[in-house]
Amino acid sequence: MRNQQKRSIRTQEKIIEAFRALVLEHGYDGTTTQMVLDHCGLSKGAMYHQFRSKSDLMAALYEREATATLDAAWAVCAKDEDPLAKLFSFYLAWVEQVRSPPVARLLFEIGPFALGYEGAKTIEDRTSATYIEGLLETAMEQSAIRAVDLKLLAGMLNALVGEAALYHHRTGRDTDEDLSVMLKGALKAVRKD
Template sequence: MQENSGHRSNRERTRETRAALLSAARALFVEKGYADTGTPEIVKAANVTRGALYHHFRDKEDLFRAVVEREAVAVSSEIERNACAAATPLDALISGSNAYFDAMAIEGRARLLLLDGPAVLGPEEMSRIDRETGGGSLLDGLAALFGRAPDPEMQALADLLSASFDRAALAIAQSARRDDYESAMATLLNTLTVAVAGT
């Protein structure tokens, strides 16, 4: 019994160490940027040893990837939580749109996911992270709106809408009026619905 308790304690310490590293790294990456953040200051801010960092992560890029993945999961969870109760596919898309803007309003998130993430990890790795953390929800929403299984044209449309959402999130992060972009996205989605109904 004592031994099991010790194992749980070790697992808990491991989780705490990893969480401390992720939180410290996130704060520094947001404050200083990836290039200007060194592993010694991450270790110091997390109050762990250098060995602990390399026990959990291969290098600074691996730690950055984990930070980005955690942010992407948070965004996806916010969208799912808000869109799943919508009455119609259009309502779900608009709710998901507003939830995306809510999630991206968290300080530093736009920089991590839309600027530094692609610059450090590359577009292919960011696409992988997007796919694995719920990035298919927009495509699913479009499939529900169109009333058919996704096809290459629908995937292209999802890519274009996703780029529009990201551009809007960056503009809002740089002090543009969020209301304007929310309204514009609702107009875009409504127009899309009318176009679908007319086909």
């Protein structure tokens, strides 16, 4: 990787980190690009070379947070051989990842508010599709599940797990046991026996 690319990536990360800290402290509406610039010590040109707008910056932060939680969950379930067992472990590990209050605020409150439902959903679908649809496709290839619309099934499972995580965020109640029962039921419904 060339030095210019490395500097550009470091600058992007510096801007995203500053924005993350500020948006968690002041909210999306309360955070200005000037605040980000002051926090980073960068010029407007340096920032706008990386991100065209505060909305683009929010999308980059949201995608980074979503990807980090998915990657961490994937590391937990990597040892599972059975794709459905891996999917089950992956979802439970992801719920654990999003319990961190700053992460939950970014993924369930600030991001969807700033990006709108469609913007947030597009990023969620793009980031989780690699994991979920891949596991479901493997399960179908191994005849572990019936032939179903994988995108629809992935969306339904993501909605179930996302709702459990959001419920925990809003209420503080532990959802692990209920989520486990519901996930097992959903997977049993498509299992090829």
